[in-house]
Amino acid sequence: xxxxxxxxxxxxxxxxxxxxxxxxxxxxxxxxxxxxxxxxxxxxxxxxxxxxxxxxxxxxxxxxxxxxxxxxxxxxxxxxxxxxxxxxxxxxxxxxxxxxxxxxxxxxxxxxxxxxxxxxxxxxxxxxxxxxxxxxxxxxxxxxxxxxxxxxx
Amino acid sequence: xxxxxxxxxxxxxxxxxxxxxxxxxxxxxxxxxxxxxxxxxxxxxxxxxxxxxxxxxxxxxxxxxxxxxxxxxxxxxxxxxxxxxxxxxxxxxxxxxxxxxxxxxxxxxxxxxxxxxxxxxxxxxxxxxxxxxxxxxxxxxxxxxxxxxxxxxxxxxxxxxxxxxxxxxxxxxxxxxxxxxxxxxxxx
Numbered sequence: 001x002x003x004x005x006x007x008x009x010x011x012x013x014x015x016x017x018x019x020x021x022x023x024x025x026x027x028x029x030x031x032x033x034x035x036x037x038x039x040x041x042x043x044x045x046x047x048x049x050x051x052x053x054x055x056x057x058x059x060x061x062x063x064x065x066x067x068x069x070x071x072x073x074x075x076x077x078x079x080x081x082x083x084x085x086x087x088x089x090x091x092x093x094x095x096x097x098x099x100x101x102x103x104x105x106x107x108x109x110x111x112x113x114x115x116x117x118x119x120x121x122x123x124x125x126x127x128x129x130x131x132x133x134x135x136x137x138x139x140x141x142x143x144x145x146x147x148x149x150x151x152x153x
Numbered sequence: 154x155x156x157x158x159x160x161x162x163x164x165x166x167x168x169x170x171x172x173x174x175x176x177x178x179x180x181x182x183x184x185x186x187x188x189x190x191x192x193x194x195x196x197x198x199x200x201x202x203x204x205x206x207x208x209x210x211x212x213x214x215x216x217x218x219x220x221x222x223x224x225x226x227x228x229x230x231x232x233x234x235x236x237x238x239x240x241x242x243x244x245x246x247x248x249x250x251x252x253x254x255x256x257x258x259x260x261x262x263x264x265x266x267x268x269x270x271x272x273x274x275x276x277x278x279x280x281x282x283x284x285x286x287x288x289x290x291x292x293x294x295x296x297x298x299x300x301x302x303x304x305x306x307x308x309x310x311x312x313x314x315x316x317x318x319x320x321x322x323x324x325x326x327x328x329x330x331x332x333x334x335x336x337x338x339x340x341x
Contacts, residue, residue, distance in 0.1 A: 001331060009331055010299075012280035016199075017300045019277045023195045025211040026204075030186065033215050037174075037182050 034144025091137070095121050096148045106141040118151050168227040175221045186215060189233070192301070193240045199296045200244045202285045210243045234310035237297070241311065245289060283333045291326030298323050 001009075112133040135152040173181035190211050197210035214236055218225065225235055284292055284300075297308040298319065305323075309316045 001328060005331055006327075009280075009327060009334075012276050012334070013295070013299045015273055015277045016280045016284065017302075019281075020195055020199055020300070023198050023204075023207065024191045025194045026208050029190075029208050029212045032212060033182070033186065033219065034179070036216055037177055037179060037219055 237311035
């Protein structure tokens with residue numbers, strides 16, 4: 001490699017480095033990790049479930065995000081969302097974290113989780129697909145903490 | 154408290170942070186995520202060319218760290234190269250490119266400058282394509298040393314190989330990159 005070639009290549013590499021120097025992970029990554037962390041923090045929840053949920057959150061393909069109205073997702077929030085209320089029978093009840101959700105804002109994220117995760121909640125026979133995953137709605141507070149989950153039948 | 158032998162004060166502090174993170178400590182997560190996520194994202198992006206892959210890599214690295222899955226062992230080295238090592242493995246898993254041996258097309262060839270006369274955007278685009286087309290061993294060396302500006306020693310820790318290996322891969326990778334750039338230029 002001649003000096004001229006090397007200088008030229010260096011300039012090109014520097015240009016590429018500058019072009020990607022501002023890169024940062026998307027906010028969704030931090031949210032998912034905080035949710036996984038909150039699962040880790042939970043006490044009294046079976047360890048297997050915590051890991052299953054953390055893994056699910058990490059591997060989940062997010063199918064859709066629905067922003068909730070303010071208030072508790074128990075009644076004022078989740079239950080009153082028209083988009084999801086239309087087919088109540090299509091879901092299991094919400095499984096809410098110990099101690100309740102509290103008046104928080106957040107998002108419901110549709111994702112695919114393993115059947116093992118559903119089984120950890122005592123939910124069996126959910127979903128109609130033959131693959132190993134089932135769909136679930138996970139309520140994640142704006143603080144990144146996972147508050148509740150329900151499974152699509 | 155005195156850090157364990159071989160560890161600096163910074164290393165010891167990070168070891169404590171990792172332990173706290175394993176216990177679910179949100180502040181520890183905030184510190185470590187803030188310190189390393191951007192660098193890991195850039196590394197994965199430069200290796201894969203895909204923002205989605207880069208996001209996945211960052212998420213999986215930190216998820217494993219939270220879970221203690223791969224058991225960071227401070228006595229084996231600082232946290233930074235450990236995280237890069239995890240990211241590197243995840244990037245490799247995400248890529249179909251398993252070619253490890255350079256082909257004959259990667260030679261630098263004659264003395265012509267394949268990047269002469271290009272504007273900045275063209276230059277960046279060509280070099281990006283060239284880097285992404287390199288076999289993974291050479292791409293890693295170029296991304297870590299030329300783009301991340303790591304020292305040979307830091308890169309060798311991240312790659313788990315000798316410093317001399319990093320040097321030779323870097324040298325060969327640059328030659329191949331130049332050859333690929335010339336190839337592209339000749340086709341235009």
